[in-house]
Amino acid sequence: MKQETKHDKMVDVVIEKSRINREKSMLVLNKSLLLYFTFLFVGVIGFVSGYVSKFLLNILILMGLCVLIIGTLPYIRIMHEEEVRLDNLLAELKNTKTK
Numbered sequence: 001m002k003q004e005t006k007h008d009k010m011v012d013v014v015i016e017k018s019r020i021n022r023e024k025s026m027l028v029l030n031k032s033l034l035l036y037f038t039f040l041f042v043g044v045i046g047f048v049s050g051y052v053s054k055f056l057l058n059i060l061i062l063m064g065l066c067v068l069i070i071g072t073l074p075y076i077r078i079m080h081e082e083e084v085r086l087d088n089l090l091a092e093l094k095n096t097k098t099k
Helices: 006-048 056-097
Strands: none
Touching: 006 056
């Protein structure tokens, strides 16, 4: 049975850190989606029942879109960073295997 080297352990740690970062960004994205649909739901229900004016409905929809954009940007940024990090790790592993 082969023992894990220090390099293998480092690779495992980097991959686990990437997984944690992806999960955190997914949580932010899920919360922003929930808030977006909540704003839409409250706005539409309030407008249909007469509690919300057109202006307030437009504000609620705009706020929902802002929340969605704000929640999506960190997700996209983190996913791109993790993709680059994993690509670099893969290239490094390929180079060390060929040597």
